[in-house]
Structures are given as C-alpha cells and as structure tokens.
Amino acid sequence: MVVRPAATTVVKASPPTMSDVARKAGVSTMTVSRALRDGASIASSTREKIMRAVDELGYVLDQSAGSLSSKRTGFVAALVPSLNNSNFADTARGLTDALQGSGLQVLLGYTDYLIEKEEELIESMLRRRPEAIVVTGGRHTARGRKLLENAGIPVIETWDLPPRPVRHVVGFSNAEAAEALVRHLHQKGYRKIGFIGGTSNRDTRGADRRLGYERAMGALGLKDTRIISFGTPPISMKQGGEALTRLLEQWPDVEAAICVSDLSAFGALMECRRRNIAVPERIAIAGFGDFEISSCSYPAITTVSVNCYDIGRRTGELLLRAIEGERARKPIAGETVITDYEVIARESA
C-alpha cells in the first residue's frame, strides 16, 4: 500500500465534485453552490475565486444531485406521436423555444400514434420527476389517464379539444377545421368531395378530421361521402398517391379530394401530374397542416393552417405559469387555450 503525502494533488478517477471546488477555493460547498446560481448574495471577489477553481478543475455542476435536494428536476416531459415529417416537430420546437432561459429542459418521447406506447412513456417519464407533462391528444389508456391525473404535476393535452380534459389544454378542434375546409370547397362549387386518410383510428386527429368531413358533408346536404382509407397512419406521400388512384377508380365522378395531411395531398397531387390529370380542373386537392411543401409545390396546395409552432409556444407559456403556481403552492386553475386555424386557398382547390 502506498502512503500518499497529505496535502498533495492526488489522481482522481471520478470527476470533481463541489467539495473539490470548495476546498480549492477555500470556502464551503454552500458558497460554491450559491456562486454557481445567480441571484444569490455573494461577494464578487469570492465568486471570482470560485470561478477560477471551477475552471481549473473543469468542474461541471451535477444537476441530478441538485434536483434530489431541491426537488426541482428542471425537466418537462413531452410526448408526441412522431417527429419525422410531421407537424409535431414544429410544436416540439415551439415548446423548446418558449422554455428558453427558464432553466427547463424538454424530455421528448415518441408514441408512434399508439396510446399503449404513450402509457409506457408516461410511466417512464414520471420516473424522471418532470415538473410538468405535455401529451398529444386527449385519448389515453385508462391507466395512462390515471397516471396523468395522479402525477401531481401540471398536465397539458395538445392538438385537440378533449371533451373531458385531464387539466390544461392547448389545441383546436380537428373536426371543425376539416368542416371549414369542406365548406370552402363547397363554396368553390365542388360537390362530389372525397376524403383520403389512414386505415385505423390510431391517429385520433386524423379520425377527427374524417368525422368533421362527414359532418360538414351532411350539413351541406351532400350525403354521398367518398372515403378512402389506406395505409397505417401517418399516411405517407406515396400512400396518398395510391389512395388517390383508388378514389378515382371507385368514384370516377369525384371532383375534389380532401387529404388527412399535406403529405398525402402532395402524393395525390404528384400522382395526378404523373397521370396527366389536371388539378384543380379535373380534380381539386386539399390537404391539412400547411407544411412548407404545400406553399411551394406547383400547383400550390390548398390546406388548413394550424399554427403548429404556436401550439408548442403557447403550451410552453401556459406550462411556465402552471409550474410557477406549483412552486408557489398556488396551483392555477385548468385552462383551455384554443389556437387558430385557417383555410388557406391556393391553386389546387
């Protein structure tokens, strides 16, 4: 066994801790802790001394230790169906932006449009003790819902207007938005309007849009609905193209197609170009979501803009207030923020 001289630098395997910094700077750990946060009362000379020690040691604060003690993890959990080619990436971005500078960090999870996977994720997220949790949609498994209700933290459901919200909501009615789109087409003179969407109800928002389509058609006295269900949600561009082919085969008289998303609308549009079907003369095409592709494609695609980024941003703002309320032990009341949507008429319909 080697005898080590007392006050000498010893090789440390593990990264430096706050005590190491404190010893080096000749202060207590509490003073180091204060120096590393702002707002604490500390002499500037002491702070400088500590910062020097921090730099020399390459010390990095260990938040997991800090949050155990302070009971603030600085996490916010957010569950989205997917981030690939989807509106939710914009929402996640808006949420992240809104939380900039608040010291909160977003923990993202993908549910793949499955509420069973959502349930699993809710549980694993709660183990991280987030200070709030954001979910997409208002449909959950029974146990998922219970977990949310008992989590003891603010819960925000987004992208929908659930009939019985867990607590807070930031969203809009997908059904109403689809209705508005149907009315727009009707106003433009289209009567034989079809709908293209995925096969299952896995994508709740897609199902709501189809519902809105059916409702609006009924309200306008157009009782012949023409619905093509094709592909597992989220329905891709390519699937949108195939669905259009089927729509035309099944109802050759169809005058317009509403697609569950802009991506499938784009696929449908390209299929038309490929087959030399004039859009909107022979068939009009409309999408949903106002993806960049819709404004940029030729012809540009008529769609419903839903302010994805804004949903995220406003979720973040609500969440900050809600967390503030929890911290001050004055929980805020459940709020429902309804975001705008807007039919954007372009060349395709």
Add this chain to the structure above:
Amino acid sequence: MVVRPAATTVVKASPPTMSDVARKAGVSTMTVSRALRDGASIASSTREKIMRAVDELGYVLDQSAGSLSSKRTGFVAALVPSLNNSNFADTARGLTDALQGSGLQVLLGYTDYLIEKEEELIESMLRRRPEAIVVTGGRHTARGRKLLENAGIPVIETWDLPPRPVRHVVGFSNAEAAEALVRHLHQKGYRKIGFIGGTSNRDTRGADRRLGYERAMGALGLKDTRIISFGTPPISMKQGGEALTRLLEQWPDVEAAICVSDLSAFGALMECRRRNIAVPERIAIAGFGDFEISSCSYPAITTVSVNCYDIGRRTGELLLRAIEGERARKPIAGETVITDYEVIARESA
C-alpha cells in the same frame, strides 16, 4: 399541535417514497428496490406483496434519486442541428430505436447549426451526467471540444468524418458524396453544372458538399464552377426556387444544378415547372439526402441517399458497446463507422 395516533393513515402531501412501499409491504427498502428491477434475486411471493403495495400507493420510482446513488443516469445526450424537415429527425429516431430496451433515454438538444449554441448545450447536457454524448459534425468551439474531451464519457461525432475526431465517429464524407453526384451528372453528359447552397459556413456539411462539388469539377477538368449562395442554412424550399432563378440569370447556359439538399432541389424543381422550364431537358436538378419528397415528386429527383436512420441506429449500437465498456471499466478503443451513401438516379437528372 395535533397529536396523531400512531399506526394510522396520515394524509401525505408529497408523493409516496420507497420507504412507504417498504413499510406497507413489511420489508426493507432494499428489497423494494430489488423487486422493482429485474434480475435481482427475490422470492416471488415477496415481489407480489411489494407490487401490490406499489399499486395501492400509486408509487412511481424516483430515478433521479436512484441515479445519484448508482451513478447511472440512464441518459444519453444527442445534439442535432434541427429536427424540422431535416434528415436529423431520422437519425434521432434511429438512435432512439437502437436504445429501446436498454434503459437508456435520449436527451435531445437543437443547435440551430451554430457551434456556439452547441457549446452551450454540451455544457447544460453534461450537468445531467449523461452516460454518453452524440454530436452532429466534427466542428466545435475550442471550449466545446475541451468539454467533450474531458467529459469522461463516450463521445460520438456523427454525419461527418472529422480529420481529428474526439473519439468515436459514425458518418460519411459529405464532400465525397457530392463528388459522386457530380461524376454521375458528368457521366450523363452534363458539363455546365451549378451548385446551390446556403450563404454561410454555418452548415458544415453543406460547406463540405460544396467543397466536394468544386473538387470533382476540377478533377473532371470543368473549371467553370457556378455557385449560388443564398439564404441562411438550412436553405428552404422557397429559397431553393429563388436560388435557381438566380442561377439561370447569372449563367443562362447552365445545364444542371446540384442543390445542397433535397428541399432546395424540390423548390428549384417547382420553380422550373412554374416557369415552364423542362426538367431535365432544359436543366437537370439533383438534391442531397433522399428525403421522401424526392422519390415522390414528379419528376422524381435524383439525389444522394445517405441512410440517415442508419447513422442513428449504428450510433446507438456503438454507444451501447461504449457504455458497456465504461461500466465494466474497460473503455473500448475509438471507432470510426463509415456509413454508405449512394447516388440514386431518378427522372430529374
């Protein structure tokens, strides 16, 4: 002061802890801890008893406390330039998928293509004590690089082949991939080939692709390079369209345009359709990244497929081995995994 009867249920403000479960099940906290992990030796009758107590109390394990004690946070930090409309969303997805079932969770951060923001994020991520960190690209600020080097955890740089890697690498040479694309166009008979990209070097991979374009042109004896730099990276569809207009104005004789990404290529293509410029007869267009849009648009866009998802998946696999190595105190040697790319010839070039 109210005297509370001893063994009676008392209203608890804070969520139940492991001790509460232990008391209820009549065991020690250690036994509860073991019951909640798999692989530990525990009698099934005891486990059931504990699980019942867990359910009744609605107990959720507190991982932040656990990781302080076990020194395993179960986090992996991943920094990507952006997730919106980008290849990186696929990479993030591949990474997440590869980590499924390993108990590791991805902590995502957006750098906005800025190495200064990356530096900031590296620091805030390290505070969470991730078990590994994944970054995009090989260019970092001096301090960012130092933080990575001293982090004491596996570091993986992706999407590039840095000349002097920090440790592990999973990527490909963007320059070479662009060269391959130039050669493809050359082989098809195109000689007056232009390049469309963003203005700054902010997007390192974009800059590399331009470099590859220049190198390949030189090697083929085509010394007249035609480069349009327009828009802050990442360059959008719309900007791709505008850039194409400029390209045609500045060099009316241009025969083909290579775009820094498929998104700008698509914008360029749509601009052509809008202006009735035949693609590829009058001008050929090629992109980069093999986004879904390229295979689906009409005409379909010639591009370089770079296996984005695979980069993420293989990063995840390497990372699991690296973390295993750290845990067993046998760090693995630095590895460089070179992923494939492939020129995909379609209709536009």
Add this chain to the structure above:
DNA sequence: CGGACCTTTGTTATCGCTAACATAGCAGGT
C-alpha cells in the same frame, strides 16, 4: 457607542435511492 439590520458565509441535516457487505435460513453432501 450600542443595537438594529443587512450582507456574506458556514453548519447541519436531509433529499430518495442503491452499493456493498452482513446475516439468516435452508439444502445437500459426507
């Protein structure tokens, strides 16, 4: 010049869990 009051720093006691070791109980071989 003494006390009120502020600023700056230190002390102590957790936070909720798990590693490491200790121990009890039991089976099986001799």
Add this chain to the structure above:
DNA sequence: ACCTGCTATGTTAGCGATAACAAAGGTCCG
C-alpha cells in the same frame, strides 16, 4: 451433526447537491 454454498433479505453508509437556520462582520443611526 457439521461444514459448504446457495438464496433471500436486512443494515449501514453514502451518492452530491441544497434548504434552513445560524453566525460573523460590517454599516448606519440616534
């Protein structure tokens, strides 16, 4: 009956930070 070796559980001591309180030293005022 004794020892070996296993499984199932408990005990003790932290992990690295922060909350809450305590205390030291200075300023200011009547």
